[in-house]
Amino acid sequence: MRLNATILGTTFALLLFLSFLPTPLNTSMSGTSHEFLTASTFSKSTTYIEEIPYVWQEINGFCHWSSLSMMLQHIGLPMKLNDVFAATGIGFSAVYVQFEDIMTLIPGSNYRQLYQAQYLEAFQGIDYIVIFDNSTEDGQNFTINMDFWNLDYHTIEGAIEAQETLCHSIDDGYPLLLWVDPYYLPVHDYDILRDLNLHSADTGSGHAVLAIGYNDTTQEVWLMDPGVGALGDDVAYPSDGRWHYSISYSDLTLARENLAFGAIQIKPGAQGPTPNSNEYSRFIYERILGIPTSYELVNVNPSLVFCGARAFSQLSIDLAPSNLAYFLVNLGQNDLIVNRLYEFSIILEQMITLQHLSFRSALASLPAFLPEYDLSVMQSYGQAALPHFEALSTNDSLTTFDPTSYSSLIKDTFWGIADLFEHNGNIFESVTQYSENLVLIQTHLNGIAIAWKNAGQALQDLVNGPLSQLIVTVIFTSGVFVLIVVPGVIAIRNRRKRQR
Secondary structure: OOOOHHHHHHHHHOOOOOOOOOOOOOOOOEEOOOOOOOHHHOOOOEEEOOOOOEEOOOOOOOHHHHHHHHHHHHOOOOOOHHHHHHHOOHHHOEEEEEEOOEEEEEEHHHOOHHHHHOHHHHHHOEEEEEEEEOOOHHHHHHHHHHHHHOOOEEEEOHHHHHHHHHHHHHHOOOOEEEEEOHHHOOOHHHHHHHHHOOOHHHHOOOEEEEEEEEEOOOOEEEEEOOOOOOOOOOOOOOOOOOOEEEEEHHHHHHHHHOOOOOEEEEEEOOOOOOOOHHHHHHHHHHHHHOOHHHHOOOOOOOOOEEEOHHHHHHHHHHOOHHHHHHHHHOOOOHHHHHHHHHHHHHHHHHHHHHHHHHHHHHHHHHHHHOOOOOOHHHHHHHHOOHHHHHHHOOOHHHHOOOHHHOOOHHHHHHHHHHHHHHHHOOHHHHHHHOHHHHHHHHHHHHHHHHHHHHHHHHHHHHHHOOOHHHHHHHHHHOOOHHHOOOOOOOOOOOOOOOOO
16 A cells, blocks of 8 residues: 555654755855844843845755755855855765665765765864754763764753853854754744644654754744745745744753754854865865765775765665565565555655756856866766756655655656556566666666766866776775775864863
């Protein structure tokens, strides 16, 4: 029996940080801040940060990055959303994992979000500080990750200290990125969550908003929300200004407490940006080519985790009709097979769509970060991936809660296999009936892999000369990645952890 389409679509849409929207990322949607509230309306107990440009996240999954863009622009770094995709390398990053009953593509925007953002610290000279409640289970897990990644963090304990930290940051002139459960946010865009009684704990997701002001007398905080205009019937840029609103201290506590009161603060670094083009360019081409160490993966089993160009080529291999059929058979129960086909199609479309949009945007922004290189050849190779991404992407997978309302190559193929399997009970026969579609999907995935490999090699040649292709050839033909040492793997400077 087919899963309820609305619940299925809602659940997987919310597995991402909320913020959908179908417009292309090369369209700038920066507006002015606080269209309806101005400093003259505030009481003396109010602190409010003026002149923060609004950045709409444009598609589900980019709220974290659009919030970072707002903070970066506030401290004087003119980095729009497209630029953040390039500066962090996430537009040029992809990871594919295949293990037992797991087959999943992770786009750069979703891969270790807290860690990837710290490349802004390395390349842009900022101070990037993660804040969370260490007294919670999630906070303790964050501590382990922060220590392992050697990231700067600050611990707090409980709702009162979380609110004090927020107020102190705003008093100092720095907005604070907050991790929130959108169920508690007052705008109507999140009514669907309340109607379905879906919390972040249920969906495994969260949302990112920017705190820009507070009033101790009225007990409220002002937010800039990059994700409004993403849900229900109002899927469009929120030109009515509802992206700026206030929330009570109590509701904000409810929205934050199940996400360890997590927050991020960005300040100008002591030294500011420093020239590091060689280091940055190596970081980018190593990400595109899929060198595991550039993804912070050491001693990883190369038969389970694939990065960069290899992520797409290996996914193509695993979607060959015979390979897919054997993978599904190993799942065992028929209901599990059917559900996995439904789920896999939606998630795969979402992940490829996010990768498509972030890669396209980062590719266009890259010359601004490497002005001393002629990137025309590299960009030409990279652009060859775009038609293949387009064939496999659909914004509908991120903007609608009802997957039955649209048609797409991936969804129609996997849902067709599931429906046929429910009828005949033979997964090999069902997969064979859709082998032509699967081969077409494989062709597009291979097209992306080839384009990424060529683009990565072109950038590597600009930096190191043509002989660098020898190293790339060895990497792509050898299964023993961890034994290959590639010069130029970025070493992020050690940071002193600040705890209280």
